[in-house]
Amino acid sequence: MAFLKRTDTGGMPVYLMLMHIKIALTASLLSISGLPALAEQPTATPSPERTRELIHLVRQDCGSCHGLTLRGGLGPALLPENLRNQSPTGLKYTILLGRPGTAMPPWQPFLNEAEAEWIVGQLLNGFPEESP
């Protein structure tokens, strides 16, 4: 994977800009091809059923790198105190586009922008437990 480079410092502003461009491009490509546009206007909270799915996804599948309790693993902890000082928009694009050069993969094939935004909101408030 030669494209992978360690980005310890991040270089956030440029990086964010690039992510915006990439997401816009992807969105327009998707709408051209007739698929549901990714960058739909962020809607309110997802439906109760989708909410359950999202909680499950974050706890279980994000949990495989960030820990079931989100206290960290191969990926960093995603508790409110770890994320508070970061821009919610930046975190949203981290989730959608991943962080190239790290193990954080892009989730945009499975999440739309509104859903990613909802996840960030929940992470910042302490992510809900799965109800059995």
Add this chain to the structure above:
Amino acid sequence: MILKALRYGWLLAAFWSMLAGAAEPALQGTGDLGIIIERSAGRVAIVDTSRNAILGRVGNLGDLSHASAVFSRDQRYAYLFGRDGGLSKVDLLRKVVEKRIVQSGNSIGGAISQNGRLIAVANYKPGGLKIFAADSLDLLADLPAAYGDGKRSKVVGIADLPGQRFIYSLFDADQIWIADLSDLKAPRVEKFPDIGRAPYDGLVTPDGRYYLAGLFGEDGIAMLDTWQPQAGVQRILANYGRGEQPLPVYKMPHLRGWAVAGHQVYLPAIGRHEVLVADTVNWRETARIPVRGQPVFVIARPDGRQVWVNFAFPNNGFVQIIDTLTRQVIHTLEPGKAVLHLEFTPRGEAVWVSARDDNKVLIYDTARFAKIAELSLENPSGIFFTARAQRIGF
């Protein structure tokens, strides 16, 4: 009179044997037992692979996402490594937690020494290796994975080596280390730097000779011949991606649980939907087998005739079986939602498969690929059978 006494005598004898039966638990071996992690419940189920049954459960084990286990050489105790740094010693016969400590903030797994006396735990935070006495879980040595100016790396890919040694990789420091604990008062650590970017897991071959570390940061596998460490780390299967854009990886593959079949090793590619095959004599690539998704576990049936593969999200509903003669996928199963792990019975006539989101473990006949049984468990993940106690690298 005599008749009467005889009759009562019978009754008495029957009563006596009932009492005796209650006082002495039925004798049982442990070679066909195992544990299954119920990750969200922080609990393990103790299972019997001869009867395909759950014998009981042991709880209060903390955060068991990504938990793994090793076994004492008498196969009675499971040592469980929890994500939250918990190290628990579980008695499979009495079905209790004999001892539990929280030894770090965040751990990834562990290993047991050749003589069965030492338990090594690989920690993410604070990064390093800790060595405990297998009987008491007392701390015997602390070996921080320090590199650069005071940084500490996450430790991954730990395995036991002959001679009370453990081999492991430093994810953040691109190194392989061998800790030698043959003298507990003076542990020695041998370091191999610049092995390639971001090793994410490792394995030793069944003879304990070769250590392979999978690299996340580049195409290729770092290989160390521990019989000739002076030859240094070699790169094998370099450039298996051939410069193509890699596919996203939604779950890190695991190398532990080797897939060495004959003199071929089967390994998950990273960012490719392929299983890579290399010759263990000259370490050249011999085949790449296209599969259903990003492979996670690539495990050989104990006789080496088949290799079973499961996959990362979103292809985690499939399991594929590779025939090692033709090196082709010969069968695809859909055991259930979110297949996390699989484990063969000691000689491989059956395989147990966990389907996390369907809350069940399925048992398949490996000759016919037919389902034999199904057990109900809450979000099952790792499955570990006591036969591991007798294998190097487990």
